[in-house]
Amino acid sequence: MNNLQSLSYYWPEIILTVTVLVAILVDLFYSDKNSGKTALWVLGGLILTQIAIYVQDSEMTRTLFMGNLAFDPFASFFKTLTILSTVLVIIISQKTNELDGHRTGEYYSLMAIMVFGMFLMASAIDLIMIYLAIEIVSIVSFILAGYLKGDLRSNEAALKYVIYGAFSSGIMLFGMSIVFGLAGSTKYFVIQEAMWNLQGSAHFAFTLASIFILAGFGYKISAVPFHFWTPDVYEGAPTPITAYLSVAPKAVGFAVIIRFFNTVFGDGGAFIDPSISTFTNIPWPQILAVLSVITMTLGNLVALQQNSIKRMLAYSSIAHAGYMLMALPTLSSQGAYAIMLYLFMYIFMNLGAFFVVIYVKSQGGGESFDDFRGLGWKMPIVGIVMTVFMLSLTGIPPTAGFIGKFYIFASVIKVGPQLYWLAIVGAINSVISLYYYFRVVKVMFLEGEPSETIVVPSASVLAILFTFAIPTILFGIYWVPIANWVSQSLKLFIKVM
């Protein structure tokens, strides 16, 4: 489809662009730069964007802009996830005291720009496009991570993020150029066809190039060994941004990986033939399985030793990337399905946990385990809700986190005995994670004494807490609507051969 025709399928992005421009403009007219009124404009724009996505959503798949972008239910799913998490993060940003004294107008418009980049990531089917999309998201993330200009740790976070980002995208670009040299094109489908005709020695070059590309993708989902930026950035960035980085870019990072592997190395995204490695001689399942094991194990083991809850959550998010990566070696629709379901469940539990951290800090507490001591006695509701999130992150039923893990394990075990070891490693890792998640519960309830005064959060805080907690429990008990939505969304654009 040519560029002009494509525009009629591009309404969500157009609305989003208008939102960004409007947000920047109206911000000029507010005299109080901290008021957060810009947030309302951005929220409105995001909701309109979501409506546009919903209206457009159809079973039809097509490519846009001369084969640069795919328009399919898969992309719509991830766009919806992006909007959902952005809206939630904008809401929790209202309750933090970290942004006090900083201009928040740009903060929200930058978030909207990031959403645009993530939309591109979800739908790109061209290497150049992928690169541009990842860069848009990264550059905005750098700025947001360093948003607390006077804070040394925030500055450090931004700088580290830039250096690692530049390094990994350089490697990725190098890999892409090799692929371009081998296939003669940057388009996924052309590359996939070229793969069939590769001669013996070119396989090695292709494997190498793919690993380079994986470095760029791995950086976005903070998979080991491309994770080094994560803890420092997560610790230094304003907490709402940390929460945001742990959810939204990670989700679309997985979208990119699923699309890339299933299209380029698979059967073009049709999910008919799961044994992709047969014709490329590249042991992808093994490479990905090892990556997953290293990622979750390292994330968990390091999380055990943290004293700051925010930093612990940073490492735990690495571990969760590892769990999701477990489903990738299956290279099946079941695997992609499990990852998508997991990402959806993950949004609520992880943002919820971060929100509790934000709230406790805004009440004069801090981010370390010591600051949470006896919290369950002082603020029982906050304590109970936090326990729900910790349960869910550990993956204990009846919570959403368990359902996510259950589908991941199911997709791995479905492949057959050759991957049982991966499931067992994943299971043991969840047990390890119990220890640090329940350390939070332990300091909240088991330590400290009953207090005379009980703090009940304000109505708006309660509303936000329950916005996260209720889905976390509800989707652990009944998740049919979500399961149906995910299975309908599991439809990638397939080139007609």
Add this chain to the structure above:
Amino acid sequence: METNILSWIIWIPLLGMAAIAFVPRGKTKAIKIITAVATGVQFLATLGLLSQFDLSTGGFQFMERATWIPSFNITYILGVDGLSLPMVILTGLLFFLSTFVSWNINRAVKGYFSLFLLLDIGIMGVFLSLDFFLFYVFWEVMLLPMFFLIGMWGGPQREYAAIKFFLYTLVGSVLMLIAILALYFTCGRTFDMLLLMETAPTALNGVMWWGMSAIKVIWVLLFIGFAIKVPVFPFHTWLPLAHVEAPTAISVILAGILLKLGIYGMLRINYSMLPGAVWWFAGALAVLGLINVIWGAMCALAQKDLKKLVAYSSVNHMGYILIGMSAVIAAGAANGNNVLAAQAGLGGAVFLMFNHGTISAMLFILVGVIYERAHHRDIEGFGGLATRMPIYSGIVALAFFAGLGLPGFSGFISEAMCFIGAFPVFKGIVIASTIGILLNATYFLWAFQRIFLGTLNEKYKDLPEINRMELFTVIPLAVITLFLGIYPKPFLDLISSTMNVIIDTVANVSSFAGVF
């Protein structure tokens, strides 16, 4: 007959929890009464089950089915048979009595009783669910309340005990989850236990994974999960700690019911779905049973803390159950179709499950009584209490005699059945494990002597006698123990049809056991 009684039994405590949520924190009495009513109604409902139960069939009764997650073939299936019914009644009874054992709790009462009822839901759910997914969910639901109940209302080392309990059992459950999924994908994509019991033995027959039989692999994964709960040596180290730190009522639940969940899981799942591997594993089971018997008894002998002694006596008794369970292979053709031995062994194991539930509950309540008064449980620290507290001493003597397996008490009959059943197949092990009985008597009698006999310790000359509320919690258990010790037939009739079904399953599979 269409009835929802099983769902009611499971979910009545949820109504109690909802009611408690609306009671202000200060009204502790109201919270306790609500809990007593909820558990009392639940107990009556389980007795109702008993009155309607058809003894002639070994299959499941009062079945309930509802769709839940059709896309993954997850259903809500409940049912009860001769294996689960005694456990359900025991659960109902012990939760009801434990409410009164917890009457003195005064720290965060609302939280305590809410968690207590949640634990009740989880345990009832495990015994009644016949869908593997549902089973797993209930299995895990138990962990959280247990963690808090030990960790918030326990003794000085409670935090360590709570997290150790949680970690140990979670290792077992995640391995179980993998086994469940492996069964799901190899046996026709269903979590329906009844279907799995039919399809699994044939679907897995001859399947090899990494050079091992698939049946054995799944068996081992499940066995570890259940063995941690039982606990079977060497997974038992969490138990004494959890027992010592837990508040009395929670120790009662822990010893009385929670340990039995492991045995129940083995009989319900390992035995019924993977009968072929029973033949392969029975010897190991008997040996593990022997180790539990001797190890538990030796450790009990060495304890200075009375509660720890009782905890190790649980480890010891679980050993007898394992030995009884291993006797089931006597019914196979290779062992001369000795169905009587198999019936005695398996029946004895299930009977002991129930009896240990009542006896150990009694023991823990009695330990709680003395702790409440003296604020310590050091066996050496008492002396001559019999003169000061005659009624209490009498009841303790009764409980100790029941615990050491004196004839006339239900424990004796069930232990004897376990030995009689296992003797034809595992002669050496049975003979060796009788040493355990001797040790058993030694540690109980020795402890009794040190605490109650001799001259009265001057420190305790004003110790008050056991009160009415405490008597009320102990006497029903003592009556059951004595009654079943003299007249065990009603209980054995209750379970026999179901036991025969399990024995048949295991015996029949020996015809194609050549694959091993």
